[in-house]
Amino acid sequence: MYIGELAALTGATPKAIRHYEKLGLLPVAKRKGNYRIYEEIDVQSVKMIRLAQAVGFSLSELYDLSALKYKNNRFPVEIAQQLIQKKNQQIIEQKEALSRLQEDLKELEDEIIQTYIINEIFA
Template identity: 95%
Template sequence: MYIGELASLTGATPKAIRHYEKLGLLPVAKRKGNYRIYEEIDVKSVKMIRLAQAVGFSLSELYDLSALKYKNNRFPVEIAQQLIQKKNQQIIEQKKALNRLQEDLKQLEDEIVQTYITNKISA
């Protein structure tokens, strides 16, 4: 398939796909004349890259995994799982921080109501 079809199937732009290839996140595509030719595995790879970005992984983090894949001739599943667990822990911490912010907002609202409505103090 050509880059346009890969883009359509994955939601990535052709520019992003070329960027992933340039960074080494995708193997260099085979060519048919001047056109890049992609395979089904590339669809899965681009979808995984986009999902990983959506959940907070940087392209440099993904590059590190990709480099290990090419160095060891296999995808480093165990390392990917560790990174996913670490990212999940970060999300848990972010949720806790957001919950604290919600509590602070509620406290602020309660204090405003108590001060300016219940006690009828003018600003």
Template identity: 65%
Template sequence: MYIGEIARRTGASPKAIRHYEALGLLGTVGRSGSYRVYSELDVAQVELIRQAQALGFRLAELQPLVAGGGEPDWPVLCRLIEARRAAITAEIERLRALDLRLDAVHAEIRACLASTATVAASHCEAARAALPEDAPA
């Protein structure tokens, strides 16, 4: 099949498919004259590449997966997925810690804004200026 057909079947653009080929992600693509001729294995490979990209993998990370141009290296794929999941777990923990800090700062600013004491109010001017005007006090 030609590039238009593989593009239609996989949802990848012809430009992306040529890029995958240039990076070595598709192995050796056949030729018929000046036209590229793709196989069912290439269709499966493009679908796998697109799925991996949707899961957050970069194309450079996928090169070891398809080294050799045949079946994907499934053990390598498993290790990539495990590493990706570990990175996501670490990012989730970092974001949870950030959310807790934001919550604490938010509560402190709200308490400051609610205070009627002159000293507390003078320390809260920057906090008041940082909040939208329609924010409840």
């Protein structure tokens, strides 16, 4: 399949797909004349790259996994699972920080009400 079809199947732009290839996240595509030819495995790879980005992984983090894949001739599943667990822990910490921020906002609102509304009523 050509890059346009790969883009349509994955939601990635052709420019992004070429960028992934340039970074080494995708293997260099076979060529038919001036056109890149992609396979079904590339569809899955691009979908995984996009999903990983959507949940907060950077392209450099994905590159590290990709480099290990090519070095060891297999995808480093265990390392990927560790990175996913680490990302999940970061999300938990972010949720806790947001919860504290929400509490602080409520406290600020209460202070404003106490200072500017209730005190004015009794003044």
